[in-house]
Amino acid sequence: MGVNEVMTTAGDARGPDAEVVDLVAGLVRTLLASSGEGAHLIEPWARRVAEAYGHQVSLVLVPDGAVVAVGAGAGAGTDGAMTLKVTETVTVAVRAVPEVFRLDRMVALKPLVEEMCAGGLPAARAGRRLRQILHGRAPYPWWAKAVGIALFALGFAPLMQPTWYEIGSTAVLAALSAVLAVAADRLPRLAKLLPLVAATLVSVVTMEVFARDATHGGPVLLMLPALFFFVPGDYLSAAAAELGAGLMTTGAIRLVYAVFLLVQLYVGVLLGLAVTGSSTRRLFDVAAVSDLPRWALFCGWVVFTVGTVLAFAVPARLLPALLLLVYLTVGVQSLATKAAGETAGTFVAAVVLAGVANVLARRPAGPPRLVLLLPGFFTLTVGSLGMRGLTTLAGGHVVAGFTDLLKLVTIVTAIALGLMTGATLTARRADLARS
Template sequence: MVELVTCLVRILLASSGEGAHRIERTVHRAAEAFGCRTSLVLVPDGAVVTVTGGPGRVTTVTVRAVPEVFRLDQVVALKPLIADVCGGRLPVAQARERLRGIEEQAAPYRWWWKLTGIVLFALGFAPLMQPTWYEIGSTAVLAVPAAALAVAADRSPRLAPLLPLVAATTVSVVTLEVFARDGAHGGPVLLMLPALFFFVPGDYLSAAAAELGAGLMTTGAIRLVYAVFLLVQLYVGVLLGVAVTGSSTRRLFDVAAVSDLPRWALFCGWIVFTVGTVLAFAIPLRLLPVLLLLVYVTVGVQSLVTKAAGETTGTFTAAVVLAAVTTILDRRPSMPARLVLLLPGFFTLTVGSLGMRGLTTLAGGHVIAGFTDLLKLVTIVTAIALGLMVGATLTARGNDLVRDGA
């Protein structure tokens, strides 16, 4: 039983890049199905787990795992297993074997599909930065080395800790030398951001805010510090690119070019974005239609409410709707865990790019614009976190946390 709980906690921690607040309840209910009790002390990258299986049978173990969201195929596979365990349909030995299989299963897509997915992910996001053909064209080039570095980090763990720094430096150098010579195409940072969006810790920032709001002070504070550290890595990488190219930081202005994209291109961009998300984060392809629908619902709600009541209200409302719809869908056994349903729509709210823009704009000497972006970052992070909490609370039932499985 201890091995089962340890393996379960390790998988849940490894897929907790969107927050660790569901782990404890899931583990408790799974252990109760086998007549045991558990207690956990959680931090984002570890847990101390105590398993009580009867009088005098108490075991304490420490579990470590790096939190991320890059293998969502494991989250998809975990949900039906948790349902079978909590429903009393699996013996301990069989549940343990299935858990081991999930933990050890190969990624559903080969490395070149992940590389393609990251490029598509960036291309779909590009019009949100600047709705221009030049933005899309430059992103198609810049995203390739960024994606190649991400794939290389999967094969070389020593690269992973410095991946945001290396990717930002590479993209910064190419942008400044090739694509940002003419200010008519917009600010250099706006040209860089789509290619770096895969590395921007917007999900960690919002997860940290949600955990703090839920009273999980330790996990929330640690995750917030980690998110800021990743953001600063990207910022320093951009500055290194400026230094390597001999450019002035005054070039890091934040002015968008005039839009020249037709509406159909903006509409189709979200299809490209969602396909890229599926491939980049190892989501089973069969889930593409429902994820695409959720993306369009989120974008539609955000756009309509923003026009009527402003960006903060629009973002908050979109987060409420997204959380409510995904919580309801998660109750269906045929649907994946809520995390998987939530992620593509969440990315459309684009919180992390504001921090990157704010820091680089400040470095360029544009103080007012930089602080405006950073203030907007704090506001939007809070709006998204509160919106997700409100949406989940309004639609949650007592056993929803068990069904989530992540």
């Protein structure tokens, strides 16, 4: 839906090209739909594309929408650079629900943006290719996404408790979560309540089947791997990064939305306790004795990365690079944590991850930074602290609960600042000038 706004100024610059307006609005819509990790790319990419076609653009962003004003430009400045003298702008309202579940779109979008910015690609043809990206099918069938969610949880399970029992229970619970997630793609009503429904089902099965013996660890630790796909740790860190970068509106709204998703999971766990007649006092957070060999812990990251590729629709050709970044992040975090503590270790790991991803993403044909960051980011496990803190508080363990919540705030900030620092240290001067 567009609304023309005519502005009369000196000069006779032409009005904006309708094909360019449609192209820029479509680009913003596609970026919004993939902006679960943050909206920082939207304005720079839209500005570059508009300028490549002789136009200028200004944006007002919120996480699920944007007002896009596109104007034609003409004329030359005293320094020889193009100046944009606007006599008419076309304003378009764009809406899209932010997510991170179709990263194949971002992988296909980056080379298209580079081709548009290089010149020679007509706006009409670029618009058709953009629509193909936005409405194209996922690279994997629905069952592959279900398998990916299960592998994603299984790879994460040893971080909660390095036991065979944790892996076995996660296999069952993650299968339930995967079925719900795939079903939600076809059932819009379920999609709106997916975190709540998934947490309730996982809580019921955990309390009735897997948490009867305290020697296997706390119920929350048994539940979390199967719910990790729904935990908004990425939204929390993206919100902190946006606030730190000065994107106040998007950062604040995303933070509220992340907390809302986290509370849905928390309420779902409590509903599961009510259904099973269990007391909240059972929500203790004590890990069982480890019985996993080191090779299983090492191989768990392979399972986790393969699951990430399938669950988030990342092209399979990027698996080696993502696996390298996962092991790099884990290695740096482990070494830095031993040397300087958990907060410093997380910060250093985030700096290294962001820096390496920034360098790898510089190539026009290379994958976008978001895709390179995501698996490594998940290894920092920020979102699970919020769930553990809330459920531990509900169980009456006040000190442990507030300790987890305090760690959540600290680690979220450390990750966000680390990602910003790494990106800034490795950014090119041209990129800094455009930002």
